[in-house]
Amino acid sequence: MIIFSDILATLPTIEQIEKLELYDGDTLVDTIENRPGKAGSVAVYNALAQEFGSLNRAAAVKGLILYAEHTADAQANPGKHPNIDRLFAIISDQSELRIETIVHP
Secondary structure, three states: OHHHHHHOOOOOOOOEEEEEEEEEEEEEEEEEEEEOOHHHHHHHHHHHHHHHHHHHHHHHHHHHHHHHHHHHHHHOOOOOOOHHHHHHHHHHOOOOOEEEEEOOO
16 A cells, blocks of 8 residues: 555655645635645645646545545544645535745745
């Protein structure tokens, strides 16, 4: 079984990223800072942005695969993993978010 930590090792580096900003149109809806406890989500969302250009349904499906064992935990415990919950919501309502990458100055 592939686990999240193994997947993280295959994703593009995020050392230069300070945070990701998520937009619904022109409205900022969330920020994910590159810090302990959130760096994995920054890596996943950054990889999805690079591959898909935005956080759309196809990106969300791939994101759930990348989160590996955390996806089942998020499904069993809504609210525990908000960045995974967001992917479920995008799949459910067919929404799309733009991801802006903010790099360290």
